[in-house]
Amino acid sequence: MRERIAIVGVGQTYHKSKRPDVNDVEMINEAVNAALNDAQLHPKDIDAVVMGNIDFFEGRYLSDMWTVDGIGSYLKAGFKVHTGGTTGGTVANCGFFVAASGLFDVVLAVGYQKQDACDSRAALMTWSDPVWDRHIHKGAIGLHARRAALYMRASGAQEIHGAMVRVKEDKGACLNPYAHLKLNLTIEDVLNSPPLVYPLRRVHMCPTSCGACALVIATEKKAKKISRKPVWVKDWTEAHLEKAPVPGIGSPEEEVSINALETAATKLYRRNGITNPRKEIHLIEMYGPTSWSELQWLPELHICDLKDSWKLIEKGVTEIDGELPVNPSGGVVATNPIGASGTLRVAEAALQIRGDAGGHQVTREVDRALATAYGAGGWNVVVLLEKNL
Amino acid sequence: MAEKSLEQVKISIRVEIPYLWTAGKYLARLYNEIKENERFVANKCPKCGRILFPPRIVCGRCHVRASDEWIELGPRGTVKDYTIVYYSMKDPSTGKPRPEPYPHAVIVLDGGGLIQHYLEETDPEKLRVGMRVEPVFKPKSERVGHPTDIRYFRTVEE
Numbered sequence: 016m017r018e019r020i021a022i023v024g025v026g027q028t029y030h031k032s033k034r035p036d037v038n039d040v041e042m043i044n045e046a047v048n049a050a051l052n053d054a055q056l057h058p059k060d061i062d063a064v065v066m067g068n069i070d071f072f073e074g075r076y077l078s079d080m081w082t083v084d085g086i087g088s089y090l091k092a093g094f095k096v097h098t099g100g101t102t103g104g105t106v107a108n109c110g111f112f113v114a115a116s117g118l119f120d121v122v123l124a125v126g127y128q129k130q131d132a133c134d135s136r137a138a139l140m141t142w143s144d145p146v147w148d149r150h151i152h153k154g155a156i157g158l159h160a161r162r163a164a165l166y167m168r169a170s171g172a173q174e175i176h177g178a179m180v181r182v183k184e185d186k187g188a189c190l191n192p193y194a195h196l197k198l199n200l201t202i203e204d205v206l207n208s209p210p211l212v213y214p215l216r217r218v219h220m221c222p223t224s225c226g227a228c229a230l231v232i233a234t235e236k237k238a239k240k241i242s243r244k245p246v247w248v249k250d251w252t253e254a255h256l257e258k259a260p261v262p263g264i265g266s267p268e269e270e271v272s273i274n275a276l277e278t279a280a281t282k283l284y285r286r287n288g289i290t291n292p293r294k295e296i297h298l299i300e301m302y303g304p305t306s307w308s309e310l311q312w313l314p315e316l317h318i319c320d321l322k323d324s325w326k327l328i329e330k331g332v333t334e335i336d337g338e339l340p341v342n343p344s345g346g347v348v349a350t351n352p353i354g355a356s357g358t359l360r361v362a363e364a365a366l367q368i369r370g371d372a373g374g375h376q377v378t379r380e381v382d383r384a385l386a387t388a389y390g391a392g393g394w395n396v397v398v399l400l401e402k403n404l
Numbered sequence: 405m406a407e408k409s410l411e412q413v414k415i416s417i418r419v420e421i422p423y424l425w426t427a428g429k430y431l432a433r434l435y436n437e438i439k440e441n442e443r444f445v446a447n448k449c450p451k452c453g454r455i456l457f458p459p460r461i462v463c464g465r466c467h468v469r470a471s472d473e474w475i476e477l478g479p480r481g482t483v484k485d486y487t488i489v490y491y492s493m494k495d496p497s498t499g500k501p502r503p504e505p506y507p508h509a510v511i512v513l514d515g516g517g518l519i520q521h522y523l524e525e526t527d528p529e530k531l532r533v534g535m536r537v538e539p540v541f542k543p544k545s546e547r548v549g550h551p552t553d554i555r556y557f558r559t560v561e562e
């Protein structure tokens with residue numbers, strides 16, 4: 016029997032492509048301090064720490080050791096996790112595992128990335144298999160372009176729908192003080208943005224950001240003492256894809272689908288008696304590396320059929336004032352400190368439930384929210400947060 | 405308070421790390437077939453029956469030892485999908501950018517198995533899903549036993 020747990024503090028840095036004013040430790044500490052302040056706690060109140068980043072980006076492994084000062088993990092229990100693009104989501108999930116174990120009362124989970132340290136695109140290439148296909152690899156951009164093209168063909172979506180999602184994300188980002196790209200985009204701007212790999216244009220693709228995000232997670236008894244508005248972590252699931260001959264797909268039948276996201280969501284819904292996610296989920300912070308991801312993956316989350324996801328953006332359902340807002344923060348397409356991006360999804364969903372999101376607080380009441388994380392490595396994470404225990 | 409320029413010190417280092425990877429006996433079989441005979445080979449999962457290409461020791465879905473019976477695939481195949489790359493990307497094996505735009509295709513080999521590769525045909529007007537292609541290999545003297553022994557796939561009329 017696991018402990019019931021809640022998020023009692025969240026903190027994030029502002030995000031930019033370069034942070035020459037701080038080193039990793041200093042940057043991480045901004046998010047950790049913000050989370051501890053939010054929870055009104057002191058580093059001595061933290062019993063265990065889970066942290067993560069893609070350490071190849073900063074070119075220094077043992078990031079757990081190098082960041083002890085910034086996180087405050089000296090002599091504390093915990094570990095570091097790295098699951099590629101999913102890292103930030105896995106950091107959150109591992110924080111939940113540790114807190115739910117009942118062995119610790121208060122757990123700090125920290126994701127970060129300082130992408131100004133190296134050429135991230137070059138570093139990302141190292142996830143491909145050097146023995147099989149690294150020579151032909153197109154990196155994340157090619158993989159997502161391929162998925163978007165397949166999605167368009169399967170669903171009847173047009174280029175304009177990807178543009179509509181991009182404009183919606185930008186509107187959220189412009190209202191979010193912590194977001195990285197705030198572009199005031201129009202549909203025409205998106206459609207005229209330089210093509211990268213068809214149908215992906217430059218503005219469709221997530222940026223490389225510097226930033227960090229921290230969550231304070233506590234067991235039920237502690238959570239009620241610490242916070243007036245604890246956000247309950249009802250459940251969390253994960254599923255992994257297999258090693259694929261062509262990155263992103265395992266076999267001809269897996270076309271648009273990433274499969275593991277669907278598996279993780281189905282398991283989560285079943286365990287929590289959710290039968291109509293479209294109505295029962297009130298908000299989604301989805302880890303979508305491109306503007307097309309939302310259209311491709313809402314069906315994976317059983318929000319709609321594949322052929323209907325572009326109709327949701329046409330009808331404004333997923334807008335900040337819509338019936339089911341998706342990425343009101345601006346999402347990963349606006350802000351992508353990759354090792355923190357999944358943690359940010361959880362943090363943003365928690366703030367929306369609390370009503371503390373600020374400028375990008377959604378119009379509707381949010382009692383139940385989903386946060387997801389994704390990475391090209393194949394691990395998919397889904398988190399269910401609730402206002403009431 | 406120090407000058408801003410004094411606070412912002414940056415250290416630039418380029419790291420070169422040599423690696424030596426092992427293909428393993430299943431991939432090695434495929435690579436030797438490419439090098440010696442311009443052929444693609446695969447094995448199968450005895451449980452779910454799917455073709456494992458590139459060949460491997462285990463079916464990751466069924467968790468069973470893959471078969472040691474070898475089947476030949478292709479060398480011809482069908483373009484399953486393709487996309488056009490418009491941005492300059494460094495070829496990780498040469499470090500040099502590839503002239504863009506260029507098509508990048510996923511090809512289903514005859515008999516099964518997917519491979520991603522470049523196409524000889526670069527005119528978007530002449531590309532289509534379902535087009536038939538065949539691999540063009542480097543001359544035998546230049547082949548080393550690696551997928552880079554394939555230059556690209558070219559269109560074939562059948």
Ligand SMILES: [Zn+2]
Nearest residue numbers: 449452463466
């Ligand atoms: Zn099998």
